[in-house]
Amino acid sequence: MTASGSPSLPVKTVPSPRQIRSTPSWGNWRQRLRLWSGLILFVFCLSHFSNHALGVISVDAMEKASIWHYKVWRNPFGESLLLVAAMTHVLLALWRTARRRTLKMPRWEFIQLVFGFYIPWSLIPHVGTTMGLANNFGFAPTYHQMLTILWPEHGVTQSLLLLVVWSHSMIGLHFWLRLYPLYYRLRFVALAFAVAMPVLALWGFIEGARRLELAKDVKVKVSEAQFDWLTTFVIEGRAVVFGLIACSLLVILFRYLIGLSARRLTITYPGSLAVRAKPGATLLEISRINDVPIASVCGGRARCSTCRVKVFEGEETLAPPEAAEKAVLMRISADKGVRLACQIRPLQNLGVQPLVPVKVTSETSENLKDAYYWGVEQEVVVMFVDLRNFTRITESQLAYDVVHLLNSYLDQASGAIRSEGGFVDKFIGDGIMAIFGMDNNPGQGARQALRAAKRIEAVMQSLETEKGPQFSDPIRLGIGLHLGPAILGRIGVAGASGGLTALGDVVNTASRLETENKTHGSFLVVSKAVIDAAEAEILEAENAEINVRGKEIPLQIFAVNSLDTVKIPEG
Incomplete structure (x- = not known):
């Protein structure tokens, strides 16, 4: 018996999913810069929260450990590195948000985006106290001083900030590391760490603050004039943050309004499914806007290759792959006509076929629920x-x-x-x-x-x-x-x-x-x-x-x- 009569399509040998997961791409230079700045901020938070956890023992233990924490982060180099990393991470996040053509995205990506907006807004008073008062008035932000200032009036907001910062960083780390086999093998250890650290940090923060409140022997060394300066700093800082966030969202709205009068192109999917779209958005964004499921493990960062599609019509109208996309396509030995949906921006009519199955929701149409339909x-x-x-x-x-x-x-x-x-x-x-x-x-x-x-x-x-x-x-x-x-x-x-x-x-x-x-x-x-x-x-x-x-x-x-x-x- 032969295979004659059964349809066949030559497929170039590609690495297995396990091999692909073991060699993820690092994305373009902006994504790498955002990743490294985020890692610097995570290391700082890990050091800071570990210091908080010592409050379970005593406030004195927190103070002794903070000496080493400040030696690393409060010297001119450490402080400059931290500020540059924070500014870089925030500005690149706002730039990426402004480039979006839609706010339709996976739930985890939306949560991380909202948390990312919340963090600088809520962090400004803390930064103003620990760095602003310290640099301008010589205030020493020891644990005795900071816990007395924060507890109990700001205890809830500070605890919420800690949880949001940690959750934001854990989401980012998870969707970066999950492409690596070692992380998959250690996922339960990582989960235990992700849960234990904020619990211990909050426990230490609350326990230390309550002990100082009961003792009532700490005098806050901040004058009324200094508090007035801090209030002004917070108002102005939040105005800047609000303005930047508003600008990034207004850019999305402006593009949407301009697009209402723009010409339309047609994207055709398998099964004669066709959607109308405006030029400028990525194919991944167009698909999300029209509820067409396309896999995207890395969130559209040109790292995982799961959003790859076969372009069977209009390939010649697409711009050539940039360095990040080209690296991913070479890594998986992609055939001619295979592109990443998160990177291509159609300007003319396009016909595509998604190549990787995707999880769907109850709202998805019956045809789209079937991965093999695609x-x-x-x-x-x-x-x-x-x-x-x-x-x-x-x-x-x-x-x-x-x-x-x-x-x-x-x-x-x-x-x-x-x-x-x-x-x-x-x-x-x-x-x-x-x-x-x-x-x-x-x-x-x-x-x-x-x-x-x-x-x-x-x-x-x-x-x-x-x-x-x-x-x-x-x-x-x-x-x-x-x-x-x-x-x-x-x-x-x-x-x-x-x-x-x-x-x-x-x-x-x-x-x-x-x-x-x-x-x-x-x-x-x-x-x-x-x-x-x-x-x-x-x-x-x-x-x-x-x-x-x-x-x-x-x-x-x-x-x-x-x-x-x-x-x-x-x-």
């Missing part, structure tokens, strides 16, 4: 099963007997595939094509495929036992298994729920491996990629290499006579 790029295991010598077996047999044998074989074999979590793609005469790993990772898919092959071996033995005396030739099946990237999509049934199939080299290669059973006289021919992904152990098999059309490197395969010689891990 086409999904994913590593899967493809299986081909064939009934050997079917023509010879059925020669001179009654039609009823032939159909009964064929249906019994197809029913039992497809049942074995489904029982192990596989998806039966299609029946091709006396053959079956199936897909494994669609709902999990390649390793699990490979193990499921090997276990399904073992079940099909039992089906073959059962058919041999049950066949009638009119069938003189033995029942023999052959299976081919291969792992690789494929495009999974619903072909030829726009809007319908059926028609799901796999396209790509992995399909043709799996079909080729199935035919290799004739050469080796085996039951199963499986590629080394499947065995490695499944972490299986083969005790007895013929090891060989075959040349695959279009591939320079020979493919290593194992020809197996019985699945009893293959040890398949659980899971």
Whole structure:
């Protein structure tokens, strides 16, 4: 049996999702600058909040630790570094906000944006006290002084500020680090740290402040004139912050109003879905405005590649990729016509197909809820099963007997595939094509495929036992298994729920491996990629290499006579 009759689309070999996650891009220079400035601010907050936590022991412990904190951050270099980092981070955030064409965004991104606006507004009184009064009037912002000033009148707002600052930084760190495998392995440790630190910091802050309030032996060393200066500083500082935030939002509004009279272009998605849009916005923003789901793990920063799309119409009208986008596309060995939705800004009509599945909400239309409606790029295991010598077996047999044998074989074999979590793609005469790993990772898919092959071996033995005396030739099946990237999509049934199939080299290669059973006289021919992904152990098999059309490197395969010689891990 061959793969003729099954659609195929050549797909360039790309790194696995695990490999892609291990080498994320750093984005453009503005994103790198924003990241590094944010990391500097995070280190300061971590040091400051750790100092707060010592209030659980005593205020004196807080004071002793603050000596080291101030040695790092209150010298000319540390103070300048902190101020430059804060200004850089805030201004770049406002610049990025002003460039938006819509405020539609994922929930986590919106929360981080709102928290980012809240922090400078609420932080100004604290900065004015600890740095303004210190630099202008020689005030020493010790814990005894600051806790007495803040508690109890400003205790709630200060606690809220601490939680908002920490949450803002944790959201940013999570969506930066989640592209790295090490972070994924340590995610529970990271979660424990993310929860424990603000709890300890608040506990220390409140405990220390309450102790000083009960003692009532601290005299605040700030005069009325100095408090008046601080009030003026806060009003003027908040006016500047409010003005900058308002300007960034007004730019978005101004663009929207100008766009009402601007010419329109059409973006076409799979299934003949077309939306009208104004030039200037990124494809990701256009999709969000029109509730078309496109994945974006990094939030549109050209780091993760999950928003990649295949441009099938109007590619020549797009500007060439900039450095950040080009680096990501090179890293994933993207084919011609693949671009990042967060980076391209259509000026003419465009036709695109998203390549990565996306989570959807209950408000999403039925077609958009189905990731395969769009086409999904994913590593899967493809299986081909064939009934050997079917023509010879059925020669001179009654039609009823032939159909009964064929249906019994197809029913039992497809049942074995489904029982192990596989998806039966299609029946091709006396053959079956199936897909494994669609709902999990390649390793699990490979193990499921090997276990399904073992079940099909039992089906073959059962058919041999049950066949009638009119069938003189033995029942023999052959299976081919291969792992690789494929495009999974619903072909030829726009809007319908059926028609799901796999396209790509992995399909043709799996079909080729199935035919290799004739050469080796085996039951199963499986590629080394499947065995490695499944972490299986083969005790007895013929090891060989075959040349695959279009591939320079020979493919290593194992020809197996019985699945009893293959040890398949659980899971």
